Amino acid sequence: MRISDVIRRKGNLVVTLRSDATVLRLLEVLEQHHIGAVVVSDDGSSVTGIVSERDVVRHLYTDGVGVLEESVAMIMTSDVQTCTPDDGIEDLGRTMTERRIRHVPVVVDGRVVAIVSIGDIVKWRMDELQTERDHLVGYIQQ
DSSP, X not given: OBHXXXXXXXXXXXXXXXXXXXXXXXXXXXXXXXXXXXXXXXXSXXXXXXXXXXXXXXXXXXXOGXXXXXXXXXXXXXXXXXXXXXXXXXXHHHHHHHHTOOEEEEEETTEEEEEEEHHHHHHHHHHHHHHHHHHHHHHHHO
């Protein structure tokens, strides 16, 4: 199975912010969309970075509440792990687990087209296991 299968099921909405947006604005966007991370993109299509609620919490602890007025560029991850729609779900899941990454932008020709979370990968795998179980039960009961 491929990442494109996950995208087809969950959709391809990607919420982005410019790197000069404030951390306070980031929190507003996270709440507004009920998401845990935002792709940072200064041109609206390429990946400049990624920033998550975890980044905010860590910087609040180390830098204090003043970080809320800082730019997203100050707390974002700029070395972003990306994938393509053709990448395998199991491979990406393994990479996300090993590198402790929760969100991965999906990129085609330098443009972000979707975002996949570790929750999306886990849901896909659980659905896959349930389907296998149902087939095995059906086979045994015949």
